[in-house]
Amino acid sequence: MIKEGVDLFRILNHGLIPGMLDASERFRRGEFFIPELLMSSRALQFGLNVLRPLIQERKNHKIAKVIIGTVKFDLHDIGKNLVTILLEGNGFEIIDLGVDVTPEKFVRAVEKHEAQMLAMSSLLTSTMSWMRFTIEQLQASGLSKKVKTLVGGAPVTPIFAKNIGADGYCREATSAPSTIRKLLGIDEDEGILVKQ
């Protein structure tokens, strides 16, 4: 497909990512078990291995640094991983802290990498409060002026996002890139891999 001149961004957004979204949706509905999910993510990884160097080649600069992770006690990272891939494809530089990330770890990473964006996800109502704690820590450390926060995950609602003082909220993984652009005031086209 690449040889045929199909746009990289198209391969990513219309091929690899919908496939993975479908797999994770089936997993949620109980049609897929872990082995199937691992297979899908393996296929995705292969695809990315091909795309990644090409994406990096074409991009002159990273448009913004994003710290991402699931909050403390939360181990569900399918959604977070999808967001990571989407953001990478959209020209963001990602620092993925993985799962079960403490507020301290988030804040330290923001400070160390001088990130503009902190994205957190939680898939359980019982771990959602850790988003609030993280934002509170961020405020206490005085970093909250330099970095914007974004929250997402199945049980996270816009009301909750507002209540905890998050700057942004995403309903689904696919809306993350545009939401972050809006929050950071980045031009729509910047960083996107346009068709040659």
Added chain:
Amino acid sequence: MKEFLLSNRLKIGQEAFHQMEEFVHTTRLPLRLFDRKGNICWISNYFKGNLNFCKWIHAQGGSSKPCSKIHQEALRESLRWGEAILSKCCYFVMQMVSPILDKGQSIGYLIASPFLLIHPSELQPEELLALCQDNPTRDRYLKKAIHSIPVLQDEEVKEAAQYLFRIADLFSNPNLSDLLKVREAQILQGKIADQIRDLKDFDRELTPHSLSKLFHDREKEIVTKIRLGDRNGAKEILYQLLAIILVQYLENFEILKVSILELLIILSRAAVEAGAKVEEMLGLRYGFITELSKIRDQEELCLWIVKVLDKMTEQIYQTRNAKNYQRLKKAMDFIEMHCGEPLTVEQVAQAIYLSPSRLSHIIKDELGMTLIDYLSKKRIDKAKALLINEDVPIAQIAQEVGFSDQSYFTKVFKKIAGCTPRAYRTNLFQTSNGNLSPD
């Protein structure tokens, strides 16, 4: 065979060895038993041979992370999820881990590995190269080593994971019930999160007004389900109710508790309506309220109210004459399946091995109507559904729901639905399309 001391408190004896051998035999998986500190206590034959993958990997200088570290990580996950955990152990090779507990503390663990989910021939060249660290001379040994690893199908993996957990349960003292509780809580939280997601799809704004309206609708539904004795249906709606409550009061535990208390009252009232004895329900409710006051966190609160629903539906079943209820259920199932045929009381009675008069009595007692009335109602319900399809002639519908005579069908339909089938169909299309000429 000697006994192994896994901790001061727990010995793994003869029976345990037998169990592990049995596991290896049935699943084809290599198995190892470790103590708390990661010392090997028992290994299956796979590791005793010369040609084994782990040995080969070690000879190569191992993977980037030491095995013990990978095991410990998987063990932690397993403790958190409350089940046997499947994860990658190195590169594309898989492992399966289950903890062994003594009074809630981890004293050891079982690891079934290595195994593959894909046949070695399907592996990509780059995956293999990564393994031999770009040194092709190692390739030959590598192939042999990889082919020594068992390949499992998805179904086999599922079964093996359950099996491994069962063995770990046997080795644990008293068992892994604490872990099961963790899993139960995780599953419930997952279900509630799903409901919240659906809620967000259903109503983007989620205003307090729309939420309270939705809550009242669901409240009515759960009462109906409890009365019908539809346990699973009631549970499903309970998850929705919990989602609505949590969306609003997640961070205010006191209000959350009050909402759950409200829910408790709704449930117990529905249970009484469904036939549970009032005095017993009051006693039960008193116990519940005492329990509720002791709950300290949201997760526990959700688990608790689901248990309450279980206990209440249990109570209903006990009060209703259980034997009669079983027979009634059978009769209703039979009618459901055969109501398109001309049915008589005798036929239904014969199908469930009762005399016609006994059956009539039970139905009258439990449903408050005669069998013929019930049968007619079922048939007319079916007819209503068929009337939605405009192309089917009414004579044919009458036949399909078990009436040989169309005028008799019209008469019965009018008695139950309040109008003739034709008027019903016309009305249906007028309300749905807004403009339709009567045929």
